[in-house]
Amino acid sequence: MGKKRKKGKCAKNAQNSEGGTYIEEENVIHAPHVLIINRGHLPSRLMELIKNTRSIFEPYTSSKLKVRSSNTFKDFVSIAGTFHIHHIISFSMTETAYNMRICRVPHGPTLFFKLIGATLAREVDQLIRKPIKDQVSESEIEIDGPENQIVLPQNISGKGNIKSHQSAIRLVEMGPRISLKLIKIEDGLCQGKVIYHHYIKKSPDELSRLEEIHRKKRKLKLLKTNNKLKLKRKIGSKKNSSFNSAKKRKKEIGIP
Structure with a gap:
């Protein structure tokens, strides 16, 4: 017999001490969730953008979901109620453009977007670490002041971060950046009356x-x-x- 494989640290952390099953917090279970998927084969850069987008919605999404070629859109709609999924965001590609679709399940509406441009999370991180003067706006620079001072509820690693003491916090952009153009809105789930169309009047x-x-x-x-x-x-x-x-x-x- 082969040697029994040991569980890694992540697998152990995902188990509770009693039953050995993953326990998700009650407020997370019943909160609205979003499913982010790809439709068809997409280039690696777009797949990385999907991964970045999923990270924005954690823990209210499935970060490691793998979409098979045999999966249809109806497959994901059918499981929406079970997993408290309220929206589905899908990325796809045509010969001329990259597209993103946001659907409110189960009855719509559906918003269709054209992807104009995107900056991946790792690229945003590089800009933050090595800012170029022309690319960093005033909104991306935070100055310490009373508005970003908090009293720490507990000790936190780092110099001077002691419980009950004041400490300054700064919001750091994580990325990604996505530029979209709204093309069409349908009142149903990927069907129904066209409420808005950018090209057809x-x-x-x-x-x-x-x-x-x-x-x-x-x-x-x-x-x-x-x-x-x-x-x-x-x-x-x-x-x-x-x-x-x-x-x-x-x-x-x-x-x-």
Whole structure:
């Protein structure tokens, strides 16, 4: 037999002392979560941007999620309720552009963006460590003052960081920086009425006709859903009736 593999430090920290299972805090479990995914094969730089974006939403996202080519968008929507996912952010690529889509699940709306430019977290870190005068704005420079003084609730590593003493804090940009252009808004989940389109403008008459088409589609969808529910109830009722009849016959002939 091979040598038993030891658990690493991260694996041990992810277990509790009693059951050996990961325990997530209650406020984290029930908080709104966001799922950040890629659609199709993307270049390494864009995949790194996805990783950076996930780090922004921690712990309210799955940082190490691996999307398989067989996964469809519906697969992620189907698990949204179980994992308290309220939004899905997806990155994709066409022949001419990189795109980002933000969806409110389960009913929309959906915002479609074109990715204009991005600075990765590691590149932002390099700019902060070695600032170039022309690239660092006044908003990126913090000066110590009363507004950034706090009383420490506990001892913290570092010179002079003692419990109950005042210490200055500074916000440091972590990145990434993303520049986006809003292209389209749909009122449903990746479908439905187009509320806004950057390139296509419609007249009031055209908008009225489209609204009527979408109204009929919603009505038809609701009708289909109701018919499916009625069919399920009917099948369930027949099964219960057959079961009760069989049970009654067994009782009449003395079978327990």
